Amino acid sequence: MNIFKMKSLYLAAFLLFSQCSFAQNDRGKIDFETYNPPSSLVVPEHVTGRAKFPFIDVHNHQNNMPSQNLGNLLSEMDKLNMKIMVNLSGRSGDYLASAVKNVRQTNAKRLIVFTNISFSGIGEASWTETAVKQIEADVKAGAQGLKIFKSLGFSVKDSKGNLVPVDDPRLEAVWEKCGQLGIPVLIHTADPKQFWDEPNAQNERWLELITQPGRNRSASDGYSWEELIKQQHNLIRKHPRTNFIIAHFGWFANNLEYLGKLLDSYPNMNVEFGAIIAELGRQPRMAKKFFDKYQDRILFGKDSWVPSEYSTYFRVLETEDEYFPYHKKYHAYWKMYGIGLSDQVLKKVYYKNAIRLIPGIDKSQFPD
Numbered sequence: 001m002n003i004f005k006m007k008s009l010y011l012a013a014f015l016l017f018s019q020c021s022f023a024q025n026d027r028g029k030i031d032f033e034t035y036n037p038p039s040s041l042v043v044p045e046h047v048t049g050r051a052k053f054p055f056i057d058v059h060n061h062q063n064n065m066p067s068q069n070l071g072n073l074l075s076e077m078d079k080l081n082m083k084i085m086v087n088l089s090g091r092s093g094d095y096l097a098s099a100v101k102n103v104r105q106t107n108a109k110r111l112i113v114f115t116n117i118s119f120s121g122i123g124e125a126s127w128t129e130t131a132v133k134q135i136e137a138d139v140k141a142g143a144q145g146l147k148i149f150k151s152l153g154f155s156v157k158d159s160k161g162n163l164v165p166v167d168d169p170r171l172e173a174v175w176e177k178c179g180q181l182g183i184p185v186l187i188h189t190a191d192p193k194q195f196w197d198e199p200n201a202q203n204e205r206w207l208e209l210i211t212q213p214g215r216n217r218s219a220s221d222g223y224s225w226e227e228l229i230k231q232q233h234n235l236i237r238k239h240p241r242t243n244f245i246i247a248h249f250g251w252f253a254n255n256l257e258y259l260g261k262l263l264d265s266y267p268n269m270n271v272e273f274g275a276i277i278a279e280l281g282r283q284p285r286m287a288k289k290f291f292d293k294y295q296d297r298i299l300f301g302k303d304s305w306v307p308s309e310y311s312t313y314f315r316v317l318e319t320e321d322e323y324f325p326y327h328k329k330y331h332a333y334w335k336m337y338g339i340g341l342s343d344q345v346l347k348k349v350y351y352k353n354a355i356r357l358i359p360g361i362d363k364s365q366f367p368d
């Protein structure tokens with residue numbers, strides 16, 4: 001065989017091989033959202049649609065409470081063993097009063113409404129006084145807490161058009177008033193840190209940012225994630241007589257050691273796990289230690305009212321099941337593991353801590 005012939009043979013073999021491998025790669029590509037193979041793992045399963053103990057969901061939203069058929073809502077809650085729902089979207093004034101009226105006509109023991117303050121006109125001389133009076137009036141009308149949405153720090157502007165930080169001094173009287181009235185402040189600040197990062201292959205929330213592009217934040221949007229979180233912690237530190245329930249584990253569910261240090265520093269800080277159960281379900285041993293240590297400071301919260309999704313929460317908290325699915329791939333492309341909390345800790349998380357922090361709950365609805 002002459003050298004020319006050998007070269008062309010090599011070339012032909014190379015082309016054939018490279019085409020084969022190209023075709024294989026191409027055929028092997030599956031879309032990330034599509035790839036969701038059923039697990040072949042055989043392990044004990046404890047799927048439940050009903051919590052082991054009656055529970056209080058401190059983070060829920062019902063957007064039409066004044067005219068809603070609350071009887072229907074209660075029967076949905078009964079199926080889950082949800083004894084009390086806290087509706088954080090109570091607004092204020094007449095709307096709140098009619099929501100409370102509807103609750104009292106249905107079942108005053110089962111539904112709780114939190115007030116929301118209006119930030120419009122903040123910076124004007126009378127704003128603080130008006131806001132404080134509104135909270136007093138709403139509590140008199142039946143509100144049992146104050147909810148602050150993430151708009152504070154994201155979009156709320158004062159009368160001069162400046163972004164209002166979470167720890168703005170003009171709001172201090174509001175936090176103090178809640179302390180005096182004995183109502184908790186449930187506050188949601190910022191969003192997962194990954195929303196400030198580039199939506200690329202290195203970002204755990206890539207799918208969420210691609211499917212919900214409005215959640216993507218950049219430096220030009222205002223405060224950085226670090227600034228917002230710091231502002232929230234300033235607020236907790238400056239108002240030690242006010243109880244704060246920090247929504248979504250304060251976005252530190254992926255760093256429980258640090259969250260524990262915060263809880264050690266601020267005795268008036270409490271946390272709820274709305275929308276972050278997938279973070280706990282991927283670190284069952286660390287989470288169990290955290291729940292055991294901070295069992296008096298953690299409350300049950302879910303956020304979006306999708307009854308079928310509660311099952312994942314119960315399974316993560318109550319069982320020691322392994323490698324089971326979560327319901328939203330854009331929160332978690334990983335599987336869940338149960339933490340297996342003791343009854344003592346479960347009871348605190350499910351209702352005892354909420355009873356301690358939220359005034360006016362009828363304890364007789366719950367076991368000791």
Ligand SMILES: [Zn+2]
Nearest residue numbers: 059061188303
């Ligand atoms: Zn919420």
